[in-house]
Each structure stands twice: as C-alpha cells, then as structure tokens.
Amino acid sequence: MELIIDNLSKTYSNGIKALQNISLNIPKGMFGLLGPNGAGKSTLMRTIAALQEADTGTITLGDIDVLKQKNELRQVLGYLPQQFGLYPKISAEVLLNHFAVLKGITNKSERNELVKALLYKTNLYDVRKQNLKGYSGGMKQRFGIAQALLNNPKLLIVDEPTAGLDPLERNRFYNVLSELGEHTVVILSTHIVDDVKELCTNMAIINQGKVCLKGQPLEILESLKDKVYKKTIEKEELKIYKENYKVISEKLFLGKPTIHILSDKNPGGGFSLTNAELEDVYFSKIFSNTNSNSN
Ligand code: ADP
Helix, strand or coil: CCEEEEEEEEECCCCCEEEEEEEEEECCEEEEEECCCCCCHHHHHHHHCCCCCCCEEEEEECCEECCCCHHHHHHHEEEECCCCCCCCCCEHHHHHHHHHHHCCCCCHHHHHHHHHHHHHHCCCHHHCCCEHHHCCHHHHHHHHHHHHCCCCCCEEEEECCCCCCCHHHHHHHHHHHHCCHHHCEEEEEECCHHHHHHHCCEEEEEECCEEEEEECHHHHHHHCCCCEEEEECCHHHHHHHHHHCEEEEEEEECCEEEEEEECCCCCCCCCEECCCCHHHHHHHHHHHHHHHHHC
16 A cells, blocks of 8 residues: 555645645654744645645545545544534543544444544543543644544545653654554544654655655765754854855754754864754754755
8 A cells, every 4th residue: 555646736725835846755663754834744745635625636545545435435534623613521431432422433332442442542541531631732642643544444544743841742642643544544644753763664755835855864864964064053153154155054052053964075164074964954954954945
C-alpha cells in the first residue's frame, strides 16, 4: 500500500498558488512533510483527506482513486486536523465510545475492548474518566489520535500536531506516533524540524507550494557532508556574517550566536567543519528557494 500523489496543483480564488505540481510517493511508515507556515501543508493534507478539491492532478492509495472515491477513502482514513473541537463536559472514555458508535461499531463488548485498547495506546487510560475540559494540550492531541485510529486506518494524517506542546508533552506524543508507522501510511505535517528528526523514515520539504526536497533524512544529511561550517560570533557581527556567507542557521549558545554556514570549501576565518543537522538541510532549502524566487 502506497500513497501516490501525482502533479497536484491548487490555486485559491484569491490567486494564491497553494500547491504547484506536487508529486510524492509515500510508502508505509512515518512520512514527514516539513515546511514553514504558509507552505501549503494543510492544503495538501485536506486534499489527501478528500476534504477539498485540487485543480489538477491525481492521488491514489492502493487501488483507491482518492479524489474520486471519497467514500472508499473515508473508510480507511484517520485524520487529525490542525484544530478540532471537543465536547468539554464529557470524559475521554465516554466520547471515544460515542465516536466509535458513529463509526458503526455497534457491538458493545467489541466497542468497549477497542476503546480500552486505544486509551492504553495513547497513554490516556489513567485519565479516561476525566472531563476533556481539564485535559492539557498534549492530552487533547493524544485523544485526537485515539479517535483517528478507531477505524484502524490504512492512511493516517496528522496536521501540525505538536505546535504549542511543551517538550515533555511533545515527547509523549512522539512515543504514541512512533508505534503506529509500521502497518500504516502516516503523514505528519509540521514546521518543527525535530518532529521529523525524531520520527520519520521518509520526508519532503515543501515551500511556497512546491516540493523542494524529498528523500530519507539520513541520505539527505549525507548530501551536506563536509559542507557545513560553524563559528561562535558576537551578536553585533551577525549582520556582517549574513552579508558575506550563506548563513543557514543560528543558535544561541551561552548567550552568543553560533552560526552554521554552507560552503563547498573551508572558509577559514575561524570556522570549523561540523556535522550537518536536519535544521541545516531545512534552512538551506528554504533559504535557496526563497532567494531564487526573489531574484
Ligand atoms: P500551511 O499549512 O503550510 O501553513 P496552508 O495550506 O494553510 O499552508 O496555506 C498555503 C497558502 O494558501 C497560504 O498562503 C495561505 O494563506 C493560503 N490559503 C490557505 N487556505 C486558503 C483559502 N481557503 N483561501 C485562500 N487562500 C488560502
């Protein structure tokens, strides 16, 4: 089972080209779709979930034509949108049970077993009797995953799930997601590089509606081998370095910026070679993409 997106384009009525000839083959496992805000990730996710139309292009999941066979798709789809409402005054257990009824699981003992298993899987079993009103952001997201898994989906889409979660909650969420990938096509859309770094075996970077890189994170990192140099500088120097080098990332270390630059050969001047990180790949792609478009 593979999700194949071929030449997908979408221009909104205001003229914004949200998707421009997107082609991606997404195998089973965790796929990271990484891109800055406004890149077109949600438009792509909603189109794959058959919630909105594309102008041109096709999407297939196994033998399902996603854009035409919407009902068939929905039977095998789990979708956790960027924002979703929950009834605040009922418990997770009751609401999940209710959703299971809506999904057509009518046999009560089968349903109880399923609800229990999903609450365990998402690490919510101990808080299953609590009203959702009292849930933290991370608990709500994990509940979202539990409901998205009710129909044992073949395709699971999670759109920006970790935005706004603190590091502990993000980790708990990673643990839940990492269990799912083996038998399911899981697409994780995110602007957070760590999400992809921790979880994904395949990835693509999109920017301004276009795929600017796709592949396996490890192979992609290899492509920047011996090309990333680092140096710790003074804050006031940042501007001048940005003018003279391809600065692809900057991080504060003990109050001082440490910059990473992209260079085919040793730039001298106190720079030292460093291992490329996924952040470097991401920023170098976004950087060159944005620059080439503004030229
Ligand atoms: P992302 O999820 O990566 O932040 P989106 O898919 O939400 O990106 O948006 C891509 C672009 O399309 C943005 O420029 C956004 O402003 C625009 N856009 C999104 N939805 C609509 C819409 N319904 N009508 C018009 N423009 C939209």
